[in-house]
Structures are given as structure tokens and as C-alpha cells.
């Protein structure tokens with residue numbers, strides 16, 4: 572028995588937690604989450620405002636190929652900032668350590684779309700998990716790929732093992748029409764010389780990747796390599812180096828839940844990324860991936876019920892990495 576494995580993985584191997592128990596746990600947590608009130612669906616992107624707020628889903632994909640699901644786990648939704656992870660992976664592969672001269676790896680302690688810090692810090696975003704950082708990463712992709720959207724889409728489809736993944740054209744257009752704050756972030760970075768490509772093209776890429784629609788099941792499968800030292804456990808393909816997966820998980824731990832990352836680390840203790848579509852993915856190294864979805868958001872832009880579900884499942888299974 573490997574003492575480094577998370578408690579849940581050890582329990583699973585020893586037969587202490589039966590698969591049926593985990594399935595029942597997921598279902599009961601989803602039911603409890605449905606009683607949790609509060610939160611508001613993101614409406615600053617008009618196309619997201621009309622999403623049915625009561626939809627709810629929870630998935631746990633373990634590295635041994637088991638899938639535990641509850642609620643609308645196969646229903647696609649707007650992944651929004653969860654897409655920042657795919658963009659980051661591609662950019663890290665493409666430009667290597669050079670990337671960290673243009674974006675930092677520090678928590679921002681500010682809202683995900685904050686602009687003030689970016690001016691103080693001369694157009695260098697605090698991390699790639701906030702909007703400014705992801706727009707910078709989009710600039711890297713647009714500058715280095717002749718078809719940057721195709722590069723992201725084929726990566727996402729390969730990782731999720733599904734060709735049935737698209738960007739939602741209405742959400743994409745809606746953000747293009749109402750993206751003044753993101754445009755301000757991009758122009759500010761351009762004014763400091765930290766954005767190289769055409770701002771319009773960069774924003775178009777950024778909004779497009781935010782508009783990708785995926786289900787909890789697809790999200791959980793697609794990030795399994797992050798829990799498996801860079802190797803996709805389903806195909807055996809090497810997706811990223813072990814060092815890069817450690818770095819991405821570190822960024823998720825410190826910045827993935829924006830200015831609520833500290834609280835999330837304190838209460839849950841696993842690397843995670845959220846998006847304003849109401850999705851959250853959480854990585855448990857050497858065990859698996861949790862994905863939750865519920866549209867209403869708290870004041871930080873994190874899904875209220877999604878956080879509840881991930882916290883409960885992680886605590887009940889003893890998944891904290893600390």
C-alpha cells in the first residue's frame with residue numbers, strides 16, 4: 572500500500588469504501604445541494620442570464636476508470652473560466668518558461684476581472700487564472716498558432732475523448748458584444764507592450780474558448796491527466812510533463828477560485844478551477860477528478876452549490892492534499 576495515496580484511494584484499494592457507497596454518496600450530496608439557497612446566475616453576459624438555475628450535476632472520475640455521477644452530469648453548459656486551463660496548457664507547451672516573464676504565478680486577492688492591480692504591476696497579470704492572465708495566454712496562442720481555436724478544440728476533444736464538443740455561438744457573440752471590461756484589460760496590457768497580437772483577435776479567441784460547452788462528465792475525463800502526473804489514464808498518452816502538472820495544480824490551489832482560493836484551500840484542500848457558467852473542476856492527485864455544476868454564483872463568481880458539492884465529497888472521502 573502506497574502511503575502517499577490520498578485516504579480515499581487507500582480505502583478504495585482496501586475495499587473500505589465500496590463503489591456503491593461512493594455512488595450513493597454522490598447522489599445524496601447532490602440532493603442536499605439542491606436545498607442550498609443563495610447565489611445568482613451570471614447576467615453580465617446576457618446569453619448566460621437565461622440558463623435554468625435549478626440544474627445541478629456532480630461527477631467523480633477516478634483514475635482506475637470508474638465514473639460516479641449524479642444529476643445532469645451529461646448536460647453541456649458554458650465552461651467559461653475553466654477553459655483557462657486548456658489555454659494555459661497549450662501555451663506552456665508552446666513557449667515553455669518564457670511564459671512566466673509575461674504573467675506571474677501569485678494569487679491576486681482581487682476579483683477575477685479586476686483592473687487596478689494590472690496598472691500598478693505594469694501590465695503583467697498576477698496569474699493565468701484571472702481574466703487578464705487568460706487574455707495574455709490567448710495572445711500567446713494567437714501569436715503562435717495559425718488557427719488557435721482549432722488547436723484548443725482538438726486538445727479539448729482529445730482530452731475528453733469526445734468529438735461532441737463545440738463553442739456556443741450565442742455565448743461567444745454575447746461576450747463580444749458586452750466585453751468592455753475584458754477589452755479594457757487587453758488594451759491596458761497592450762499599452763505596456765505585454766500583448767503582441769491584434770487586440771480584437773486576442774479577445775475573439777478568449778471569448779470563444781470561454782464559450783466552450785461541456786458536461787461534468789467531459790470535464791472530469793479531460794482533466795484526469797492532471798491527477799495522473801501528466802499521463803491520460805484512459806488512453807495512456809502523455810499530455811504534459813509531470814513538472815508542468817505539478818505547476819498547474821499549484822496555480823489552481825493558489826488562484827483557481829479567484830479571491831476565494833484561500834478559503835477553498837482551508838475548507839476543501841484540493842486544486843480547483845471555477846467558471847461563471849457555474850462549473851467547478853477539482854483535481855485530486857493520484858486519485859481522480861471531481862466536477863460539479865450549478866449556475867447560481869456567490870459574490871466571488873464561484874458556484875454556490877458547486878462549492879457545496881465539491882466540499883462535501885472531498886471531506887467525506889478525505890481528499891485534502893494537505
Ligand SMILES: NC(=O)CC[C@H](N)C(=O)O
Pocket residue numbers: 650651652653683684702746753778781845846847848872
Ligand atoms: N470567471 C469567469 O468565468 C469569467 C469568464 C468570462 N468569460 C469573463 O471574461 O468575464
